[in-house]
Amino acid sequence: MAPTPARSATIEDVALAAGVSRAAVSKVLRDAYGVSDAMRERVTAAMTELNYRPRIAARAMRGRTFTIGIEIPDFGNQFFTRMLNGAMRALADTRYQVVIAPAESGSRHGLRAIEALVDRQVDGVIAVSPRVTSEALERIAVHSPVVMFGRHDTSDAYDTVAGDDVVGAQAAMSHLLELGHTRITHLTLPESDEDVPSPHGLRLRTYRAEMESAGLADQIVVVRTDEGQEAAYRTMREALEVGAPPTAIFAAHDELAIGTLRAVAEADRAISVVGYDDVPIASHPALGLTTVDQPGDEMGARAIELLLERIAGRTDAVHEVFEPRLRVRTSTRRLA
Amino acid sequence: MAPTPARSATIEDVALAAGVSRAAVSKVLRDAYGVSDAMRERVTAAMTELNYRPRIAARAMRGRTFTIGIEIPDFGNQFFTRMLNGAMRALADTRYQVVIAPAESGSRHGLRAIEALVDRQVDGVIAVSPRVTSEALERIAVHSPVVMFGRHDTSDAYDTVAGDDVVGAQAAMSHLLELGHTRITHLTLPESDEDVPSPHGLRLRTYRAEMESAGLADQIVVVRTDEGQEAAYRTMREALEVGAPPTAIFAAHDELAIGTLRAVAEADRAISVVGYDDVPIASHPALGLTTVDQPGDEMGARAIELLLERIAGRTDAVHEVFEPRLRVRTSTRRLA
DNA sequence: ATGAAAGCGCTAACAG
DNA sequence: CTGTTAGCGCTTTCAT
Numbered sequence: 001m002a003p004t005p006a007r008s009a010t011i012e013d014v015a016l017a018a019g020v021s022r023a024a025v026s027k028v029l030r031d032a033y034g035v036s037d038a039m040r041e042r043v044t045a046a047m048t049e050l051n052y053r054p055r056i057a058a059r060a061m062r063g064r065t066f067t068i069g070i071e072i073p074d075f076g077n078q079f080f081t082r083m084l085n086g087a088m089r090a091l092a093d094t095r096y097q098v099v100i101a102p103a104e105s106g107s108r109h110g111l112r113a114i115e116a117l118v119d120r121q122v123d124g125v126i127a128v129s130p131r132v133t134s135e136a137l138e139r140i141a142v143h144s145p146v147v148m149f150g151r152h153d154t155s156d157a158y159d160t161v162a163g164d165d166v167v168g169a170q171a172a173m174s175h176l177l178e179l180g181h182t183r184i185t186h187l188t189l190p191e192s193d194e195d196v197p198s199p200h201g202l203r204l205r206t207y208r209a210e211m212e213s214a215g216l217a218d219q220i221v222v223v224r225t226d227e228g229q230e231a232a233y234r235t236m237r238e239a240l241e242v243g244a245p246p247t248a249i250f251a252a253h254d255e256l257a258i259g260t261l262r263a264v265a266e267a268d269r270a271i272s273v274v275g276y277d278d279v280p281i282a283s284h285p286a287l288g289l290t291t292v293d294q295p296g297d298e299m300g301a302r303a304i305e306l307l308l309e310r311i312a313g314r315t316d317a318v319h320e321v322f323e324p325r326l327r328v329r330t331s332t333r334r335l336a
Numbered sequence: 337m338a339p340t341p342a343r344s345a346t347i348e349d350v351a352l353a354a355g356v357s358r359a360a361v362s363k364v365l366r367d368a369y370g371v372s373d374a375m376r377e378r379v380t381a382a383m384t385e386l387n388y389r390p391r392i393a394a395r396a397m398r399g400r401t402f403t404i405g406i407e408i409p410d411f412g413n414q415f416f417t418r419m420l421n422g423a424m425r426a427l428a429d430t431r432y433q434v435v436i437a438p439a440e441s442g443s444r445h446g447l448r449a450i451e452a453l454v455d456r457q458v459d460g461v462i463a464v465s466p467r468v469t470s471e472a473l474e475r476i477a478v479h480s481p482v483v484m485f486g487r488h489d490t491s492d493a494y495d496t497v498a499g500d501d502v503v504g505a506q507a508a509m510s511h512l513l514e515l516g517h518t519r520i521t522h523l524t525l526p527e528s529d530e531d532v533p534s535p536h537g538l539r540l541r542t543y544r545a546e547m548e549s550a551g552l553a554d555q556i557v558v559v560r561t562d563e564g565q566e567a568a569y570r571t572m573r574e575a576l577e578v579g580a581p582p583t584a585i586f587a588a589h590d591e592l593a594i595g596t597l598r599a600v601a602e603a604d605r606a607i608s609v610v611g612y613d614d615v616p617i618a619s620h621p622a623l624g625l626t627t628v629d630q631p632g633d634e635m636g637a638r639a640i641e642l643l644l645e646r647i648a649g650r651t652d653a654v655h656e657v658f659e660p661r662l663r664v665r666t667s668t669r670r671l672a
Numbered sequence: 673a674t675g676a677a678a679g680c681g682c683t684a685a686c687a688g
Numbered sequence: 689c690t691g692t693t694a695g696c697g698c699t700t701t702c703a704t
Contacts, residue, residue: 008479010681026683034689051475057401057457058681060393061696067456069435075417076616084411088438097452099405102424116433119395120456122405139387143344223635229616258620265621280412280565283595285601286622297697346697357675362699370673394697397680 009050018046029054060121066095068307069117071110073103076228077255078279082296085151087126089297090260090304096123103129105227111136116142118144124307131191136241145310147303152197159306159318161299165199168292168324172250172274175290175326177214180335181248184211185221185239187232187260188252192224200252203276207250213305221246225256232259240267247335248272254279254291261287261331270287272332289329295322345386354382365390365671396457402431404643405453407463409439412564413591414615415632416464419485421537422636423462430644432459439465441563447472454480460643465525466534466599482648483639488533495642495654497635504628505542508586508610511626511662513550516671517584517608520547521557521575523568523596524588528560536588539612543586557582561592568595576603583671584608590615590627597623597667608668624666631658 011029014024020039027035028043035043046052070087072080084100091098091324101117103110109131124145127137138157140146146158154160176184186207192200194208204222211220225235227260232255233290249264249271251257257275264271275282278293299322306318341411347365351358356375363371364379368371371379382388392401406423408416420436426433437453439446445467453461460481463473474493476482482494490496522543528536530544540558547556561571576599585600585607587593593611600607611618614629635658641656 011683012681022682023684023691027690030683032684036689038689053451053455055396055457055681056455057393057396058696059683060391061397061681061698063696065393065456075411075420077412078414081411084438088440092440098438099452099456100438102420102434102436104424104428115389116435119389119392120401120435121391171699200592204701229620232674258617261622263619281594281617284565284598284623286597287620347699348697358698359675359677359700360673363674366699366700372673375673391697394680395699397682397697398699399680 009052011052011054013050014043014046014052017050018042026128056322057121062180064123065121066096066097066203067120067122068304069114069120069122069125070094070098070100071103071113071125071129072097072100072119073110073128074227074255077253077277078281079253079277079294079296082277082279083128083300083303086297086300086302087304088300090301093321096308114140124311126303126307130196130200132276145307147310149299149303150199152199152202154317154319156317159303159310159320161303161306161320161322163199163294163299163322163324165202165324166206168276168326169203169250170210171324171326172276172292173207173210175328175332176248176250176272176274177210179248179272179332182214182216182335183219183221183244183246184248184250185223185246186250186252187225187236187256189227189256190224192252203250203252208317224273225259227255229255229259229262231263232256234259236260236263237266238266240264240269242270247270248274248332250274251276253277254282254289257289258282258287261289270333270336272335274332278327283327283329285330290329290332291327293325293327345388347388347390350379350382350388353386354378354505371401378592393457401457401459402433403456404432404640405450405456405458405461406434406436407439407449407461407465408436409446409452410563411438411465411589412619413589413613415613415630418613418615418632419464419636419639422633422638423640424636425633426637426640432644442503442595447511450476460647461638462643466532466536483641483643483646483667485635485639486535488535488538490653490655491569492653495639495646495656497639497642497656497658499535499630499635499658499660501538501660502542504612504662505539505586506546507660508612508628508663509543509546511664511668512584512586512608512610513546515584515608515668518550518552518671519557519580519582520552520584520586521582522561522586523559523572523592525562525563525592526560528588539586539588561595563591565591565595565598568592570595572596572599573602576600576605576607581605582607584668585612586610587612589613590618590625593625593627593667594618594623597625602631606669608670610668614663619663619665621666626665626668627663629661629663634658 101113141157254275275291280290437449477493590611613629618625
């Protein structure tokens with residue numbers, strides 16, 4: 001290949017080649033009103049001839065980019081894959097393309113990734129960032145439509161799509177309590193906080209409330225672990241070695257539950273484990289993880305719908321909540 | 337303090353507020369030569385005051401965007417998560433941001449996603465697209481640095497980072513043969529083709545070669561399935577019902593292997609299964625999947641290094657190959 | 673050390 | 689139906 005590449009074709013080159021004006025080319029490009037078939041044909045011919053690709057950056061300076069940005073905190077968590085699938089499907093018949101910005105593991109709340117997306121002129125943002133302050137989000141939402149995934153706050157500036165984490169956590173806890181468990185540990189992330197409107201905050205709060213109303217306040221144990229299966233495994237391996245081990249563990253999400261299952265297997269203990277999300281692997285017979293199913297794909301698709309509505313001009317906020325559903329499998333058993 | 341601005345601040349607003357020229361602000365922004373400390377201070381003050389964020393799209397029209405685009409074919413495959421982690425880590429200390437474009441499941445080869453990235457003016461692209469023709473890639477590589485992940489072709493126009501799939505597949509096959517298996521099925525994707533320089537093409541070819549040189553040419557069985565655990569599960573569930581079932585299955589990657597494991601478990605048969613990649617879940621004791629470990633994070637980090645070199649001006653191609661390593665676990669057993 | 677000014681490729685009035 | 693033209697926000701010579 002030539003080491004000194006020619007610069008690629010611009011709208012002007014196409015116009016020249018087709019013997020028309022730039023405006024005409026632009027109109028063909030955007031399918032705008034007022035182009036004769038003859039002209040359209042010559043222009044498209046010139047475009048393929050020159051291998052023309054419109055520069056989105058140039059378009060961005062005048063109008064839309066037809067790009068949706070999605071911020072994701074952790075690719076290791078397959079729940080977000082479900083969400084993404086739903087989002088992609090909802091966008092399939094539109095002109096929009098998706099770009100995804102992964103939150104750097106360091107800056108744990110993902111604001112940087114959201115801003116990176118906005119700086120790149122996406123037409124709207126879907127973000128999974130329970131820890132970003134609503135002030136920061138509202139500042140962003142002034143200039144760019146925003147739909148937050150998993151949040152339970154109800155700002156006027158952005159929409160939210162979330163699961164009903166109270167109902168879900170209650171289902172998980174009721175299940176364990178009905179099986180006769182009393183020493184139930186909750187495994188969650190370091191930053192989960194009952195006062196933050198995050199899924200994990202709500203699950204934690206619900207865990208506490210359910211333990212208390214079952215008269216088990218003195219049995220409450222909350223273990224914290226870093227994100228990911230591996231970290232959860234190491235944390236629980238240690239946790240199971242000290243003191244009286246629990247008979248059941250309610251993990252804040254499936255990745256943590258799967259890591260826990262590993263620690264439990266190695267410790268060779270009959271400890272029941274419940275997760276949250278119903279990631280695809282959870283139903284694998286080798287794991288048989290009892291978990292709270294969230295309709296991730298529907299939620300992702302709905303988030304896109306809301307975002308497109310906002311892009312189209314809606315200004316009042318919508319806050320949508322999806323119902324979770326307990327899936328009982330073999331990882332939970334009646335207390336012997 | 338100004339009221340909430342209808343449109344967000346531009347470089348001009350900052351210049352006005354700081355009482356300097358646009359050029360001066362731009363220089364501060366880019367840390368360019370020739371700015372006094374006093375000026376720098378006033379400008380940065382104005383920037384924070386106005387909550388200024390540079391528009392990458394505008395910058396893109398003149399120079400770099402400091403954005404790396406990564407195209408990924410399947411988020412369900414956790415091997416790509418390993419790759420992404422390595423890539424993110426390698427980029428952590430640079431000015432670059434990552435955006436990821438998922439290949440639409442329809443257009444199975446991901447060219448559209450790569451072009452979406454290039455249209456958005458990324459400074460370089462890493463792509464996982466074994467099926468895109470080298471012609472298409474070379475056309476793109478003329479205008480944008482490209483590193484292909486997993487390909488075994490050696491174009492001059494783009495770099496490649498791949499695992500040694502022949503060695504890896506040989507290791508998998510040798511392992512099964514040494515355990516006494518002779519009826520070994522290979523499970524791969526519909527489009528895998530021995531003549532395409534893709535990982536799966538090579539694994540397929542190696543499977544055939546190893547069977548033949550073991551004198552088992554008449555035992556060769558290749559089963560095709562769509563992408564994903566679920567599809568692999570359904571395919572293998574059916575495949576295990578007809579004819580004489582194999583005693584071992586070599587799956588082209590771990591997601592397929594895990595789906596296979598599910599079918600095997602349900603069929604309640606003692607069939608050995610080997611995967612490829614060593615995704616995180618593979619080592620979980622509940623699965624114990626024997627597999628060929630590829631150093632995904634190193635490979636991702638190396639891909640970034642190569643891309644940055646190309647962005648910096650290197651024009652000769654580099655083709656890097658990483659050595660895989662067999663991980664023997666409980667999913668393979670000596671033939672009874 | 674600082675600023676004026678010329679574009680980058682595209683869209684969207686507006687004129688013809 | 690087609691073309692002219694004025695920017696969008698930024699970088700980058702080139703003067704001063």
